[in-house]
Amino acid sequence: MSNRLLIALAGQPNCGKSTVFNALTGARQHVANYPGVTVDKMSGYYKHGDTRVDVVDLPGTYSLTFYSPEERVSRDFILNDRPDVVVNVMDASNIKRCLYLTFQVMEMENPMVLDLNMMDVANNRGVTINIEALTQILGVPVVATSMKQGRGKQALLDAIAETGRKKSAEALFNVDYGPMEAGISNICEMIRQDPGDLGAYPARWLAIKLMEGDEEIRKLIREKGARSRRILNHVQDLRNQFEVDHDQDTALAVAQARYSAADKVTAGCVTLPAERKKPMSDRIDAVVCHKYMGPMVLLAVIWLLYYLSIVQGYNLTNYTWPLLAKLRGSVAAIVPDPGFIDVPLISAFALWLIDSVNALLNYIPIFFILFGLIAIMEDSGYMPRMAFIMDRLFSRYGLHGQSTLPMVLGGIYVGGCAVPGVMSCKGIPDERSRLTTILIIPMLNCLAKVPLYVLLINIYFAAHKGLAMFFISTISFLMVLPVSKFLTTTVLKDKPTSPFVMEMPPYHLPTIRGVVGRAIERVWMFIKKITSIVVALAVVIFILLQFPGISPQRKTDFQAQRDQAITKFRSSIAQTPYAETLAGDKLMEMVLYWKSYKDKKMLTRGAEANAALNDELKKINPQFFVIARPGKDKVARKVNRSFKKLFKTRKGLLREMRKERINESFLGKMGRALEPATQFAGFNWRVNVALLSAFAAKESAVATLGALYEQDDAGGDGSLESRMAKSEDGFTPLHALALMMFMVLYPPCLATSIAVKLQSGSVKWMLFGMFYPMVLGISVATFIFTGGTLLGLSGLQAMGVFYAIALCTTIATGFIKTKPEFEDARQAIA
Amino acid sequence: MTLDELKPGNSGIIKKLSIRDKLGQRLMDMGIYPGLTLNVVRNAPLEDPMEVEIDGYLISLRHDEARFIEVESR
Ligand SMILES: Nc1nc2c(ncn2[C@@H]2O[C@H](COP(=O)(O)OP(=O)(O)O)[C@@H](O)[C@H]2O)c(=O)[nH]1
């Protein structure tokens, strides 16, 4: 490829920038991060003739100040990467306001093309634009497009190529800053005379930014400018003088001058309709933001989100799970077969790994639907309405109206997932609230916590299941609010906040392409970012669980038990013709055959499928098949019975060994070492081990408990409930309550921790996010268990008391007044 | 009076923004500046924030932020 061009798309939110980006680049896109910030960098490319054009979609911003990371990133990109063309996408139906940003881009003296997008909307509203005149006045090429319909694309491509060839900015239009102009030229002059390392920067732009009081540019002058002290002092004098003379902040005066200029420009070339119709959006808002109907619509939307993603998405996993099971099956086929009681380490490891990954991949249908629905909510314009309705409640606790969606995703009621919850925090403009939201999301009821709740409630609160379930579903919300308030007033006190001021954009009908595209893109990103790390940590947990392993002496014991069982089996079938069939190594073959038969049978449903399975197995080994399905043959039935008994003994031995391996493992030792500290919370070492292993994924808690409470001859119905109840005699409902509350506050799982790191942009916050729930969780559990024991409360009583305390704390903290924001930036009123 | 005192359904002319830095800049960037007429459309279900219409746009802001905007009721 001979020629290359780099172009950047700039524009205000909702002007159709992403639509233009998609139209230009098609599917050739990818997402990265701007260095040092958590802002997404979308880039892609297209080919125009023999030129490869790289496109960067800058974040949509109203302005280009230094206050928000998005705005800083946009202007730094234009300034430092010097794209060949900046395409300023504008909403043709609102040119005047879009010009406010256009002027700021023009001041950066980069070659530009204006894309008047949404021409169809402008025409429908009766707005007429004299494009010729606009081009004349501004001195930059202007192209009209309706990119949703794909109209005007070719003209835009040509204009970009043409401007890219010229490689020179000819932005002729300058905003007139009135009484500040003299000062601006003055500063310009000073910089030009002695530029130091500032030669590459547009001097007038620097001067304007200095007049605005832009901190970043002052820093730039200090670092790269010559005689910077003199310049900065001069700027300060000019600003002070202006403020005395005009009773107005210079930054506001600069902004106002831009609006006046926009007025002047549009006066010459845009005619608005005489009368504005009441837009459709107003009528929708009358319902959606209504005092009573608004919250109901919100509830309905949340319910629908849950229903479609969690319930229906979960149903979908019934179809995708067999695929994952097949994947596991093919891995199992590759690795060495297990022996009668000794499983090769490599096989155990491979299966552990694939199980860890599968546990995550299993959520993909849920995520896909979830991300699709979020995209619909984003594109339609409902998101800001949601924030509008919820802001009052959340802001009392240091959260933000826009914390609503992350919290819904995280699982405000039962069932959510912290990973998309944390990921969706990106949109919260206020840094303090964003960090708080990221840190509290893991406390909500993620789906994976539910099995442990269900297990404990079934055993210890069997008589009050409904009540206990209500308690656990709502308690997390009552914990989240006070904790948020606590975090924002302590640890996060000094984090910068941002104004809430937010546009409520007109409603739009989302496009299928946009929605599906974004859903796929986000699912893919999730897989890419999370899976690799989950794999890495799964390895660590595996080692912690497997080593140092069973002692050689115990191993010999187990081998003796194995030999004894086999000998017994052989003698019981010695007189039958099947003794020959199962001689030597063939016995082990039969064990594997039987196991695969049982595994497959679990996945087949219906008489037809069963018959097919039988045929298949008969083909593989007809003799084994007779033992597996003896039918009416008396001898075969006897052998079948003996074999099943042997198989059960093997299973018992494997279980026993697994239990012992966990006992002896590093993780088991950790669990024991922690017992002195956790006993006040009512946790014994087994519970500790289960909780430690839950870090990989919360589901593991129940699985590990399952392994620990496994018995040779499970009494009762053999369910984990009865086993646990039996082997933990001392365990009371109070123990269970403390354990459940710990689980509520449990540190984020691996995948979530990674998401926290990505979204907060630092390992420090990830570690904090893991540490504080642990302290809080153990404190709350200790409070419940020790307090409950001292007062002689039953589990149910303790539950009631704790709920009351949590409710009161939540209400009380909501009334704690914080210092009003922005007060120190108040300008004295003359 | 200040914008936070204006009730839904009423309009006013913006006289002055008595705030600088981040919030002042944000208000300006969102198109709230002296000389324009704004119209309070509604309050949120829990009374705060408020939604105002200005020059054909809908903007929501908290009352705590609106108190820095001086308006003359019409
Ligand atoms: N009628 C019309 N709608 C458009 C046009 N371009 C974009 N849109 C819609 O405007 C909404 C916002 O577009 P988007 O590209 O997400 O805007 P962004 O915020 O600037 O990235 C979407 O619902 C688009 O489908 C257009 O030219 N005409």
Ligand SMILES: [Mg+2]
């Ligand atoms: Mg966009």
